[in-house]
Amino acid sequence: MGLTDRFLPGMGAALALMVSLSSAISANVLPVGPGHRWSSIAAAVRAADPGDIIKVWPLPQHRAYRRVAVLVNKPQLTIESAMPGKRVLINGTGFNYSGRGPIPRAIFQFDPSARGCTLKGFTLTGAHNRSANGAGVRINAANHVSILDCHIFGNDMGIMSNGSFSRRTGAFQLINNCHIANNGSLQHAGYNHNLYLGGTSVVISKCDIARSLTGHNIKSRAHITWVEYCMIHGAANREIDLVDARGDTDQPHSDAVVLGCIIIKRRSMSGNHEVVNFGSDGGSNHTGTLYFVHNTIVTPYPTAAFVLSAPGAHLILLDNRIISRSHRASLFAFLHGASTTHIRGSGNALSASYGVAARRLAGPPVPWQRIKLPWQQLPMAPQPLMRLLRPGKVIPWHHPQAGAGPMKIPTHQ
Numbered sequence: 001m002g003l004t005d006r007f008l009p010g011m012g013a014a015l016a017l018m019v020s021l022s023s024a025i026s027a028n029v030l031p032v033g034p035g036h037r038w039s040s041i042a043a044a045v046r047a048a049d050p051g052d053i054i055k056v057w058p059l060p061q062h063r064a065y066r067r068v069a070v071l072v073n074k075p076q077l078t079i080e081s082a083m084p085g086k087r088v089l090i091n092g093t094g095f096n097y098s099g100r101g102p103i104p105r106a107i108f109q110f111d112p113s114a115r116g117c118t119l120k121g122f123t124l125t126g127a128h129n130r131s132a133n134g135a136g137v138r139i140n141a142a143n144h145v146s147i148l149d150c151h152i153f154g155n156d157m158g159i160m161s162n163g164s165f166s167r168r169t170g171a172f173q174l175i176n177n178c179h180i181a182n183n184g185s186l187q188h189a190g191y192n193h194n195l196y197l198g199g200t201s202v203v204i205s206k207c208d209i210a211r212s213l214t215g216h217n218i219k220s221r222a223h224i225t226w227v228e229y230c231m232i233h234g235a236a237n238r239e240i241d242l243v244d245a246r247g248d249t250d251q252p253h254s255d256a257v258v259l260g261c262i263i264i265k266r267r268s269m270s271g272n273h274e275v276v277n278f279g280s281d282g283g284s285n286h287t288g289t290l291y292f293v294h295n296t297i298v299t300p301y302p303t304a305a306f307v308l309s310a311p312g313a314h315l316i317l318l319d320n321r322i323i324s325r326s327h328r329a330s331l332f333a334f335l336h337g338a339s340t341t342h343i344r345g346s347g348n349a350l351s352a353s354y355g356v357a358a359r360r361l362a363g364p365p366v367p368w369q370r371i372k373l374p375w376q377q378l379p380m381a382p383q384p385l386m387r388l389l390r391p392g393k394v395i396p397w398h399h400p401q402a403g404a405g406p407m408k409i410p411t412h413q
Contacts, residue, residue: 029054030044030054031057041054041068050074050076055080056080056081063089064090065089068090068092070107071103073111075115075117076115076117079117080119081120083121084121090123090124094126096134097129099129106134107136108137111140114145117146118146119148120149123152123153124136127157135158136150136158136183139162139173140161141169144171148177148178150179152180160195161197164200168200169199170198171201172202172378173222175195175204176207177206178207179208181211182210182211182213184236193212193215193218197225198221198222201223201378210233210235211234214237216237216238224255224374224377228261229261231262232262232263232264233262235265235269239263240277242256242290243280243281243282244279252288254286255288255291256290258292259291260293261295263298274305275297275299276292277307278308279307284310286309289313289314292317296321296322300325300326301325302327302329302353305322305330308338308342309336311338311339315344316344317344317348318371319371320349321349323351324353328353328355346361346362347362348363
């Protein structure tokens with residue numbers, strides 16, 4: 001972060017906007033598709049200069065580009081559908097996304113030098129390898145990578161990422177307005193997920209994340225994980241699993257935020273019946289707080305809705321609606337030395353089947369202006385985004401000013 005960003009955020013944002021406009025004016029556009037200069041996305045990426053825009057034309061009759069494997073190692077590239085509102089279909093079936101040498105482990109892989117890249121408007125399916133971790137997208141320790149308006153299904157992993165908090169890599173990964181569903185593999189059941197994330201920080205916003213084949217819908221080992229205004233439903237295991245990584249989550253303020261989401265457990269599933277886990281599954285601590293605010297949970301199971309699973313894990317519940325279909329249910333479970341005293345909250349509407357916990361955490365809604373979220377802890381986020389995220393600027397999805405109106409809860413799980 002530069003001096004202008006630290007001390008004069010308005011000037012920093014203005015300078016960033018000027019640089020962005022200048023880059024847009026000078027950027028080359030590289031067209032890909034039948035009748036255009038490049039027939040291969042990978043070839044266009046190799047030919048591009050930093051800041052260029054690669055526009056990919058959908059194939060006729062919605063045919064798929066086959067066995068695409070794109071390794072992105074240049075900064076500030078935009079790879080997008082040439083037709084706004086129409087996604088480009090890519091099917092990787094038959095290619096081994098091994099991750100060895102120059103071969104990516106995903107249809108699109110963003111390496112550390114791919115800072116500031118954007119992928120927008122693609123349908124990605126069929127990414128597999130012999131290790132059962134071929135992905136639609138891999139963010140490999142790159143910073144400021146944005147995945148926008150993509151449909152990612154039928155891969156070993158939907159999106160996977162990695163990085164290091166000590167090196168500030170894998171910082172500000174943005175996954176926005178995506179439909180990520182039906183990813184996983186029976187080969188290593190439970191070890192592949194719709195989202196499997198790590199690194200410094202990740203924001204998942206306005207996504208539909210559904211029906212992981214064998215694992216979790218969202219699994220993250222990132223230092224900061226921020227999930228907002230999403231539909232998350234029908235996982236084979238937990239809907240959200242926020243666990244540990246040595247050097248990343250055992251540092252102070254290794255927080256997570258789940259804000260304004262609808263989360264629904266499907267019936268008749270054999271995996272973990274818990275909804276959300278915050279803590280550890282690998283032996284390291286998770287020194288931080290999960291802020292769970294303005295969400296709706298619907299679960300048919302008596303099993304705990306929330307698991308705390310590390311000594312340093314804390315949970316704050318504010319203004320949530322949590323519905324249990326069971327006659328008697330547990331709200332919390334504690335594993336791996338987690339403390340029963342690390343939970344607080346108010347303003348929640350919980351099913352009576354949660355007993356004492358429902359009464360203790362209930363009460364009138366907490367006014368939005370009084371809710372304190374760790375806005376400043378989102379490392380290396382661009383100034384414009386930080387202005388949008390600061391208190392008073394983000395409103396619950398169901399608020400009339402949100403514009404889109406209430407989300408529809410799926411009836412078939």
